[in-house]
Amino acid sequence: xxxxxxxxxxxxxxxxxxxxxxxxxxxxxxxxxxxxxxxxxxxxxxxxxxxxxxxxxxxxxxxxxxxxxxxxxxxxxxxxxxxxxxxxxxxxxxxxxxxxxxxxxxxxxxxxxxxxxxxxxxxxxxxxxxxxxxxxxxxxxxxxxxxxxxxxxxxxxxxxxxxxxxxxxxxxxxxxxxxxxxxxxxxxxxxxxxxxxxxxxxxxxxxxxxxxxxxxxxxxxxxxxxxxxxxxxxxxxxxxxxxxxxxxxxxxxxxxxxxxxxxxxxxxxxxxxxxxxxxxxxxxxxxxxxxxxxxxxxxxxxxxxxxxxxxxxxxxxxxxxxxxxxxxxxxxxxxxxxxxx
Numbered sequence: 001x002x003x004x005x006x007x008x009x010x011x012x013x014x015x016x017x018x019x020x021x022x023x024x025x026x027x028x029x030x031x032x033x034x035x036x037x038x039x040x041x042x043x044x045x046x047x048x049x050x051x052x053x054x055x056x057x058x059x060x061x062x063x064x065x066x067x068x069x070x071x072x073x074x075x076x077x078x079x080x081x082x083x084x085x086x087x088x089x090x091x092x093x094x095x096x097x098x099x100x101x102x103x104x105x106x107x108x109x110x111x112x113x114x115x116x117x118x119x120x121x122x123x124x125x126x127x128x129x130x131x132x133x134x135x136x137x138x139x140x141x142x143x144x145x146x147x148x149x150x151x152x153x154x155x156x157x158x159x160x161x162x163x164x165x166x167x168x169x170x171x172x173x174x175x176x177x178x179x180x181x182x183x184x185x186x187x188x189x190x191x192x193x194x195x196x197x198x199x200x201x202x203x204x205x206x207x208x209x210x211x212x213x214x215x216x217x218x219x220x221x222x223x224x225x226x227x228x229x230x231x232x233x234x235x236x237x238x239x240x241x242x243x244x245x246x247x248x249x250x251x252x253x254x255x256x257x258x259x260x261x262x263x264x265x266x267x268x269x270x271x272x273x274x275x276x277x278x279x280x281x282x283x284x285x286x287x288x289x290x291x292x293x294x295x296x297x298x299x300x301x302x303x304x305x306x307x308x309x310x311x312x313x314x315x316x317x318x319x320x321x322x323x324x325x326x327x328x329x330x331x332x333x334x335x336x337x338x339x340x341x
Contacts, residue, residue, distance in 0.1 A: 001210035002250075003127050005168045007214060008088060009251030009280035012319040013059035015170075017255075017286035018048060019092035019131065020064060028290070034299040042070045047297060048290075049078055050307035055086030057315035062090045062131050062170075062284070068122065080124030090129040090170070091122045093158070097135050105146040109134050109154055110145040112161075119165035129168035131214065131284075132158040136173065136193055138221065139179045142190060148196045155278050156200035163207060169283070170253065172214035173197050177258040181219035183228045187218045194244045214284050215241070216257055217267055234270035238277065251280035256288035261314060262331060264288040269321035282322055289314050 009014060014225040016317060020028065026036035034040060044068050048054075061082055068091055071077050095111035119130065134151035136143050149172065159169035173193045175186060193216065195242040201208065211295070218235065220228050228236075241252065256264040272281050292314055297307035320326040 001163060001207070003164055003169050004088060005210050005212055005250045008060045008129065008168070009253065009282045011280070012322050013057055014285070014315075014318055014322065015060045015062060015090075015282035016048070016054075016058050016289055016315070017062045017131075017284050018045065018064070018067065018290070019062040020068065020286065021096065022064075026151050027297070028287075028294060032294050032298050038297065041066070042285075042333050043301070044294075044297065045070060045078060046072050046081075047304055047307055048281070048293065048311060049081045049085070049087075051311050053312060054315065055274050056088055057312065057319040059089050059282075060088040060129060060314050062129075062298060063127070064090055068125055068127065077126070083126065088118060088128050090131060090168075091127040092133075093122070093130045093162075094116060094132040100147055100150060101232070103144055103147055104204070105139065105142060106144060107135055107190075108147070108150045111287065112154060112157055112221060115158065115161050116164070119161060123165050127297050129170060129212075130158075130162045131170040131172060133172040133214075136175045136189065136279060138175065138179050138185065138189055145192070148193055149200075152193070152196035152200040153298055155197055156204040156206060159201060159206045159211060160204040163210060168208070168212065169208055170212045171197060171201070171254065174255060174257065175216045177219055179221045180223040180225070181221040182224060182226060183218060183220045183232065183236055184218065186216075190216065190218055190240045191243050194240070198244060198246060208246055209250060211249060211313065213245060213249055213252045213279075214255055215252065217254055217259075217271070219259075221258070222258055230267050230270040231269050234274055236269075237271055238274045241279075245279065247278035249279055251282055253282045253284035256283070257286045259288060262328075263289040265314075265317050265321050265326055268318060269324055269326035272322055272324040283318050285318065289318070307320075324336070 097107035
């Protein structure tokens, strides 16, 4: 497990989050004028996972329950397709959020019931890591201590079960961008949430060396009248992490949240330009990697090569950001896929 965790945050690489639920995938396809059907979702996933040389920039892929069971047109299971590319298959195991009783406007993540059995099945299908997302809303009187503690406790129980199954848990407590809160308010809440999470992980005997953290970057709310520069965001993010994340954690794989693909990459680069930290600072992006792919593909098989090139280009830019060598002008430079043997 420790080796898998380290491989997922290997230098210059990061994780592709392709774990969208069926309703979320329907929204993504609707945005390009496509109806969401199982064959169409399968074709899109195949496009992603068979992109030539994807393993040069992508260390792992998070799959959804439907996706881990799908196969290529040649009949090869998707986890095996990824393995052949040098990419580690993973699986989203939470069941989404549900209202937190007695706390209006707050949620807790469901999915612990039957998780031990599901993890055994996923492991037998080739998954080597898992992911669970907790959602924290900022607002008047939110988050409450009860909400933070409920989500931290669920994350810790999940992580312990995942390690029991021999897999690496990715722990994802996301403080949402929704709202008009300031950068400073986001920083305070991020520290509060992460402190609670690591207290619970310790109580549940989770081996930190065999785990990864997937947090939000510290950002002002999307409706905040005061914007923040990339360097300011990077400094606030690293300061928050240094306050509470143990050095035993091998790596931090940031989510992109509501950021554009270019914003997420530029800010990841700014974070990696900060003085050296005890963890690898990587990415686990979904929309910020896939948005240009969907725009290039548009549901037409004739656009497969262009769509795969868009994925490799975006992944390569994030690989550059991991090395603190990203520059905005690289957005317009074509990336040649690595030679394959």
